[in-house]
Amino acid sequence: MMHAQLLSPRSRIFDHADPYAVSGYVNQHVGNHRLLMPRAGRPLASLDHRKFASLDLCRISYGASVRVTSGALDSIYHLQVLLRGHCLWRGHGQEHYFEPGELLLINPDDPVDLTYSDDCEKFILKVPTRLLESVCDEQRWGYPGQGVRFLQNRYQLDQLEGFVNLLAMICQEAEATEQLPKVQEHYAQIIVSKMLSLMKTNVSRVSLGSSSATFEAIADYIARNLKQDIDSETLARQARMSLRSLYGLFERNAGATPKNYIRQKRLERINACLNDPTCNVRNVTEVAMDYGFLHLGRFSDSYRKQFGELPSDTLKRRH
Template sequence: MDSCLLSDSSRVFERADPYAVSNYVNQHVGCHAIRLPTVGRPEASLNHRKFASLDLCRISYGGSVRVTSPALETIYHLQVLLRGHCLWRGRGEEHYFSPGELLLINPDDPVDLTYSDDCEKFIVKLPSTLLDKTCRDSQWLRPADGIRFAPRHNLQQLEGFTGLLQLVCSEAESAQTVAQVQEQYTRIIATKLLALLSSNVSRVLPGQGDASFERIVQFIEDNLKQDISVEQLAQLAHSSPRSLYALFERHTGTTPKGFIRQKKLEQIRASLSDPASRVRNVTEVALDYGFLHLGRFSESYKSAFGELPSDTLRRRES
């Protein structure tokens, strides 16, 4: 695989000063800082191609170099390990990436990587605007606080992705490359990432989303006396909790918990108003629907319907 990802025709540095390579990376691939080992003189190499809105980079530092950055801010880094290993530190955990594994760094993720002496990587820099636009064009639900991917992936589980990267590199090095073709490839890469990698994007289409929301509402109405969690609803909708909140905001203008509370209050009001119901007092029905703090329940009820629950019950009995 590695021989097909940027050949020597894309070579910018070979056996060069790591700091010179680092400065070039800062200009074209992403801001970072490097820390060299205290002994030895590592020699770095770098291949690079600009490809539409992407940057393609193949890099090795030739030593146990530590690479750090507060965050990438407006770009994503897709990093495929070709040789050696790389220690990643992030989100309170550590992992040694080995050949065939893929690291996806989000714009707000701090970067802390330590290369082995023989480590070589292939990196794709993607602007966040590309992924945002692809999400909109596909009519997928983009979270309000931005698209976030899980950091660790295995290339063997991403069908067709390795071949796509090889085609992109071949096109980037072609003497007859066409701008429109490059644009098409970048959209395919962005779509593949959003479709294949674990992320907080909901890939339910609008029509499907409506059907999904109807199922959720039906589940809530069928289980109003139960303690319904956001996690249950997200599983039912086949989405992340963040995507679920966005779905409720779009359909109801409130949160899942707010919607459930409103439905419970409506059902309690119907019970208190119905002469045929067996409700004996307000406390009984409130506890039955999970309202343990009766004072707060009364406040919520009055805010929703303009009267206390005791008033509703009294009117039924009069």
């Protein structure tokens, strides 16, 4: 069976053990959750676990129809592969019965609600958010301001080309007698790159340094990262061009310096938000600080020059 290679008994931590003991260990190493057990019977749980660079690899079965719930995972992603049995997932007003060979992806801000069948066994890969950030940086992909989100949360493993073999290779490497930290780090980067290229995400994989680093690509990068601290040096580095070339590109396309262009786009975004009744704004100060305007007097002045009124007037008008 294709899953046989995803961790072997050499990684066994618990064998036919108390599910609450296994759950306690999982809370410590894999992600915070609550375990709801059936009232009757004495189920026996098993767990294999390995740390691998900044990843955690885990194979788990509870031996009973347990329900696992948790708030958002915060700074980690969970990739779960169903090996045996069934697992009911509930979320976003939907539910889905996962079958062997299916993969579930849980974003850091997704609550978790899973019900295992008695014979359910799954493989879990825990990925920290900072690893996705560093891979995007490394590949010069546009890292979204709100963080990476997987836009589709379930896949058939056999649709993801080469992915299961890569998982198996990582498990094998994790169980190797001699642990090689450098090799592990490379593998961790590869698996995350593979996830970002095979699965649907909000990451723009047009590298600013590729031949299509047109003004449009840079403008798109700015639009996606308006709340981040973007300066000309960062843009030039991302676009792999000199500062002088960057200034020339902005002069030709926008008639402004990169700094002024970014400020203008931030003001436009704030104006759109203040005008939009569905945009949640408590006050002008909050939205200005959100976009990096720390000096409120200067902000109001720039806003008035661009839109002919004070930001507070725009906000008042929409009520």
